[in-house]
Amino acid sequence: MKTAIVAGGLGFLGSHFANALLGRDDIGKLVIVDNLWTGSRDNEAYLEDPRVKIVHSDIERFLTDMMFDEIYHLASPASPSWYSADPTRTISANIIGAFRLRELLKPGGRFCYTSTSEVYGDPLVSPQPESYRGSVDCTGPRSSYDESKRCTEAFLFECQRVHGMDVRVARLFNVYGPRTRADDGRAVSNFISDALNGSPITIYGEGLQSRSWGYVEDILGGLTRLFWGDDLGQVGPVNIGNDREIPVIDIARYVASLVPGTSIRHVAPAPQDPSNRRPDLTLARRLFPDWACKIDYEQGVKLTLEWFARRQANLSARLAEPAGA
């Protein structure tokens, strides 16, 4: 039986990934470490399993005597509004978190890390292959996230080169879906929250900046194949995403169409908002021929909106209950 740790396991993606891990019967113990910065106690409900131990702690300061066969480092905010508000903490979670986690890896164990398409910055080539070196302003307002992800990749691949560590790094492209915080701050969840609250949807700039929106279930399919595959050989970072590229404004219009009466307003563009982002999936398709994103944004956004609406209804129902009922 294997021991595993998921840092950031009460986050949006972290909790989905932890569920996937619990689906494996060779996992004997799963430790979830989360400081509840962008993670949520609500996600603990999905993780009720005798094999699970949940610890509320910064990963950098996580104390334990355990060692792990499999380490999953997902401890980082992923939304610009969160990471740009506390850049020091963002850098610390990624790179110092990785340093701490490496100390907990059993000899011969595997270290898996969720990196990001943000390592490509505002890309000058499209789609972006893993070999593209990126266009990141290392002094800019997104740099705490982009550069700490890049530096953590560097750390891990240097551990691979120098120490032969088994390293898996996924570069994720705009994942969305159920369990996103209402105040997450990224496009899909913002649009849905606004629409459900009867507020206008806010678009930064014209909304022509495009993204490759990956529904969480599809992304998990790629992620688990990369992280769990035993015969991949030594492999560099792998793009995991949906390569159908859609402008932000199209998502907004689609959400508005699902919630009649929703309006769209435009405000000034966000600083250094990348103009485009699309994964070159050649490597992922070669490694995982049986994997493909199957849920298009129309379906994925609808599923996410339904989940948000249910959460909101449950919340309203709980608030409406008389105290002590």
Add this chain to the structure above:
Amino acid sequence: MKTAIVAGGLGFLGSHFANALLGRDDIGKLVIVDNLWTGSRDNEAYLEDPRVKIVHSDIERFLTDMMFDEIYHLASPASPSWYSADPTRTISANIIGAFRLRELLKPGGRFCYTSTSEVYGDPLVSPQPESYRGSVDCTGPRSSYDESKRCTEAFLFECQRVHGMDVRVARLFNVYGPRTRADDGRAVSNFISDALNGSPITIYGEGLQSRSWGYVEDILGGLTRLFWGDDLGQVGPVNIGNDREIPVIDIARYVASLVPGTSIRHVAPAPQDPSNRRPDLTLARRLFPDWACKIDYEQGVKLTLEWFARRQANLSARLAEPAGA
């Protein structure tokens, strides 16, 4: 009177810079922290001054009750042969070192950092202005240095943006000169060491890769103006270097010409060795109109070779003295 700390102050550049600081009569206390990884005890002889306190410690783990008006973070190996051999320690020195040093900064104090032209990677534009986002492989064998420098820049400029910290960042281009370790591993000192030892000079590849070689005295002139200037306003990173770009092979031939009988041999290229590197000095010249590099490579290499020869002669003399003499 001001308190200052130089992390990496027993290194090549660090010790020169500490000497420059000691030339200021408003410095009341200067703490030098160096773990003697690439720094050298030999450089302590240059720093005999009642205001100086030398501590042998990793900067990440440096314990003190003092706080500082001026922080100078030069704690990092700078030679590929050193940093690529211990990438974890390199990343730690830069980024975790910066985290620790920030804790020691007095409110309103200034944090100065020596970054590098390596943030540009193998550049696709020449010369490189500060706005160039670089071409760095964040998974490659130079990435521990390149990416930890980039990430530390990100950390500092985020501290400037979010907390108003007074930040100065110099991007240095191939500094050389006296006090370089004989085993430093970079071109000028390698060529000189080989020539003085009667060994052939080793060139990786054809030697057509070019660099902008900055003699330490010239570079210090730019560095002190950037770090000490009080009326620069909020300023991003600044290139400091000599913008005369010279192929490696020319330096080798020049050294060979100074030490008759020296031969040159070619070996396989180093992985991801940048093909070119040259600073765009527009910003530096606007900020410091009275600064320019005055020592050309012919003069600087000769001065360095003479210093290496004197060091070697002194060493030989000491070894030749009978014990107890």
